[in-house]
Amino acid sequence: MKNKICTTIATIMxxxxxxxxxxxxxxxxxxxxxxxxxxxxxxxxxxxxxxxSVLAYTKGRVKNKWMQVCTVINGVYAVGAAAIIGMSIVTLL
Incomplete structure (x- = not known):
């Protein structure tokens, strides 16, 4: 049950x-x-x-193929968002 809920939330995200x-x-x-x-x-x-997604995959042990895909894509989103925030902080200084 936990696997399906975490996978569904990651998919919506x-x-x-x-x-x-x-x-x-x-x-x-x-x-x-x-x-x-x-x-x-x-x-x-x-x-x-x-x-x-990373915590659900590692600590929550939700390890199915679709969760791997969601973790990779959401991880790329997170890195890109951190870069956007980092660039905007640099321009404010």
Missing amino acids: LFVPWTILPLRTFDWALESPVAEIMVYSYAAFMIFSGVF
């Missing part, structure tokens, strides 16, 4: 970051404070989903 694309078509989403908040929120979610 694969598709949530892509919802930023339809949101960015609105004019209000391109204005400065809203755009920054949206990008940082999505980046935080992607880091969380990467950490969740």
Whole structure:
């Protein structure tokens, strides 16, 4: 049961970051404070989903093939989000 729940959550977390694309078509989403908040929120979610997937795979022992795929993809998302946050911190300094 735990395996299916963790795999389902990790699968849903694969598709949530892509919802930023339809949101960015609105004019209000391109204005400065809203755009920054949206990008940082999505980046935080992607880091969380990467950490969740890695912990579910290693500590939770949810080791099936689909969870391996979810862990790799969410891990790539997390690294990319950390890079985005890192680059924005450097530009603020």
